[in-house]
Amino acid sequence: MYVAVKGGEKAIDEAHALLAERRRGEQSLAELTVEQIEQQLSLSVSRVMTEGSCYDPSLAALAIKQAQGDLVEAIFLLRAYRTTLPRLATTEPIDTANMHIKRRISATFKDLPGGQILGPTYDYTHRLLDFKLMVAEQDTSDKGLSAELEILNEQMDSETSEAVIPRVMDLLNQEGLIEKEQPIDDIPVDDITREAIKLPADRDVRLQNLARGDEGFLLALGYATQRGYGHTHPFAGEIRLGDVEVEITPPELGFSICIGEIEVTECEMVNQFKGSKDKPPQFTRGYGLTFGYSERKAMAMALVDRALRAEELGEPVKSAAQDPEFVLMHSDNVEASGFVQHLKLPHYVDFQSELELIRKLRANDSADNKETTE
Amino acid sequence: MIEQALLKVEDLAVHYGDYVACEQINFELFPGEVLGVVGESGSGKTSLLKALSTQLTPDAGRVEYFSDIKGLLDLYELPESQRRQLTRSEWGVVHQSPRDGLRLNVSAGANIGERLMENGERNYGSIRQQAETWLENVEIDIDRIDDMPTTFSGGMQQRLQIARNLVTHPKLIFMDEPTGGLDVSVQARLLDLLKKLVSQYNLSVIIVTHDLAVARLLAHRLMVMQRGRVVETGLTDQVLDDPQHPYTQLLVSSVLQP
Amino acid sequence: MSDPDYNFAYLDEQTKRMIRRSLLKAVAIPGYQVPFGSREMPMPYGWGTGGIQLTASLIGLDDTLKVIDQGSDDTTNAVSIRKFFRRTTGVATTEKTTEATLIQTRHRIPETPLQKGQILIYQVPIPDPLSFLEPRETEARKMHALSEYGIMHTKLYEDIAHYGAILHTYDYPVMVNDRYVMRPSPIPKFDNPKMDNMHALQVFGAGREKRIYAVPPYTKVKSLDFEDHPFEVQRWENSCALCGADNTFLDEIVVDDHGERLFACADSDYCQTRQAEQGGQR
Secondary structure, three states, X not given: OOOOOOOHHHHXXXXXXXXXXXXXXOOOOOOOOHHHHHXXXXXXXXXXXXXXXXXXXXXXXXXXXXXXXXXXXXXHHHHHHHHOOOOOOOEOOOOHHHOEEEEEEOOOOOOOOOOOEOOOOOOOOOOOOOHHHHOOOOOOOOOOOOHHHHHHHHHHHHHHOOOOOOOHHHHHHOOOOEOOOOOOOOOOOOOXXXXXXXXXXXXXXXXXHHHHOOHHHHHHHHHHHHOOOOOOOEEEEEEEEEEEEEEEOOOOOOOOEEEEEEEEEEEEEEEEEOOOOOOOOEEEEEEEEEEOOOHHHHHHHHHHHHXXXXXXXXXXXXXXXXXXXXXXXXXXXXXXXXXXXXXXXXXXXXXXXXXXHHHHHHXXXXXXXXHHHO | OOOOOOEEEEEEEEXXXXXXXXXXXXXXXXXXXXXXXXXXXXXXXHHHHHHHOOOOOOOEEEEEEEEOOOEEEEHHHOOHHHHHHHHOOOEEEEOOOHHHHOOOOOOHHHHHHHHHHHOOOOOHHHHHHHHHHHHHHOOOOHHHOOOOHHHOOHHHHHHHHHHHHHOOOOOEEEEEOOOOOOOHHHHHHHHXXXXXXXXXXOOEEEEEEOOHHHXXXXXXXXXXXXXXXXXXXXXXXXXXXXOOOHHHHHHHHHHHOO | OOOOOOEOOEOOHHHHHHHHHHXXXXXXXXXXXXXXXXXXXXXXXXXXXXXXXXHHHHOOOOOEEEEEEOOEOOOHHHHHHHHHHHHHHOOEEOOOHHHOOEEEEEOOOOOOOOOOOXXXXXXXXXXXXXXXXXXXXXXXXXXXXXXXXXXXXXXXXXXXHHHOOOOOOEOOOEEEOOOEEEOOOOOEHHHHXXXXXXXXXXXXXXXXXXXXXXXXXXXXXXXXXXXXXXXXXXXXXXXXXXXXOOOOOEEEEEOOOOOOEEEEEOOHHHHHHHHHHHHHHO
8 A cells, every 4th residue: 555755754854864974974083173174175165155155264164064065065054044144234345455465466467566476376386196195294283384484474474464565457547548446435235145136237236146156157157258258358457365354334433443354365357348339448347356265266257247248348248158147047056056956856746747748648649640540 | 181191200310329320300101101211231221210110219309100099109108018019019020130020939820820819819720720821921831830930941931020910910010121131033022922912901111121122112202311311202213213312323323233 | 942043933033024025015916026035045945945935924923834745744845844944933833734824835735725814835946937938037027017928828829739738737827817927836737726716815935036926815817728728627537546536636656566556646634634534434
């Protein structure tokens, strides 16, 4: 006798127990700590904070631990937590010109005020597996940093923390060759985590969406623009990594106060633009910004941001990366992952309906065939 | 008796930024009349057609349309809903490229039936029957009714587009280079068909073309455009055989020279 | 007792108020899709977050909640959602359609007719009936605003022309209150007639697509069709093997390795209630 799929609740509990066991892995090995993840998997932490829209390294690390290193799942965990947080204040726009620089490069000038600062980058590493890392170093506490690194760090601190390094964009702008930044003053900025996105969307909404968007999706779209699907003639005007102050202006004070520092990666693309009916030939901009150190994402974001400005700049809209509705509606990996995976849920009522239809159509077909053969 | 004009255009202008696509356009169109708008590409004729057929909002001027049902209507004073209602019942638009005027992902029958369904027809048999009639009217084999327009030749696609527009018996048709991109023999057949349908259904037509042969065959009256302005108007034969304006003279002579 | 770490029904009160405002608008304009600031929920998008947010903003201490998926209270996702609300609200839950004040559903309308005062909350994956016909959202909005729905019938026409019948078997589009065409969510078309003039309020939540819509009680809901190809529901030659019902939506269940089949009511509560009644009579 058929019994309807009963005992769902118990099965779910058991599944969760199995999951916990699998997450923990081999019991004889030490359990990962959240601090270890935060310190040693910091690029994962950066991505989870960026796409999770929440700057909190230790919570991001917790999410990564809980998700067994599945970053999209970790982003989802952080987002769901973020929903429950009260909104206490809105910060002033961060000023990346006043960044405490850790890395700063420009591909458009050989040298420039402030210099090229490589900082911690994989760019020129040879991608050879480093088998020394197979064995954890036993004792790192008293070894400390190498003498050279100490000196380098000191130099960086003294050179960069005090001096303000001008942004490349501002240098170009002195000649008036690049479009002006939009003034931030009076335009109210939408919040896509509070209001549904309405199309057509302005750039504030588009940038928010891209900042939360899936790194892989943006990377593919940005790459596609380079290969001709919405070409934007980009140059990496400037990429900078460092800490910026976050300020709020409490209404009762009337002036802004610093509430802390966050690490961000910023990318400004400069894009050649031949001009249109209303605009002279000039360089245009694409912008990318992420929490933490997420250079690939910031660059891809800047490419897609610029591609999405096609309509505004009077360029033909022909490719996916230039189509705001396509990009904005499909960039979010929490949405995408949920909907793709919802196909796992039972659909047997719909399937039953389709079964009935296919049978009916086949019955009609064979009746027709009979008629014609007779 | 003074006949009521179907369409009355006053001081119409279309700008793109500082660029003037067309301006100071004034004319009237009477029932059953075919007006040809000729000129080189860039003369503003397509922008004018778009502004007349509500595909583009003009920057200045008025367009009045006299509807049998609703009386005199100022097009750009009308709410958008009524304007769209008008375009899918009393008007038709035949695009240069059938790709702009057809739904390529549904069958020929559905392409013809769509306007009927938009206007509330809910009887499948009747829709089907009218689709068949109109396939016949535009000389497409009825057996092709369930085929996709993508399997049709260019000439057939264009005839299907015409059928799709005429099925609701519109009074006014806008055509933008309807024979453009077709072979000469196919063009001739399409023009014959258009001429027949225009007289059979007493259609008023505004047809934009750079091809003076097309204009001569179809249009009763011509409007010659140069750099966004109308430089000459008159009966077709008169304009083509005895052009007054230097630009028209140039246009005519450039065609007639072997 | 509800979980002290989270607000009652998980969402904060401001968010619930925002959702209720959108819902009021939806009820006032039957069938119209109201955009709302859908929140990230602790369940994945596509797994009922729209319905969950609606339930969370409607539920109160004296409510009784029923959650079904495919008509059954015991499918895993229904169990999971019910557990979520038990944990975050502590309110009573039930499997009995007649005892519930709120019924959250995926893919079915209960067989037992709903009553005045009950609210049926649908989980919606894709809210706009024009989505696959007119992919531009901006244009689709205009078509709704101007009631330009010819394209919906064009789709039905194509089905009949090519296959002799309308192929929609679920999520079959309906006209609400003679004004808006609406997707009823992927319920089988068998359930469509139940929507018409229902005594209960019907609300629809699409979390990922950030839309809410509603059908107030006693509102006309008509499935799109042609005069000469009228709307029809599915029929079975079999009756339910468990309760004998011959007027319900039946699941087809493969019972052995030889492909032997059995048909039983998809609505588990309806079926069990009937079985209990029959047992009592015997």
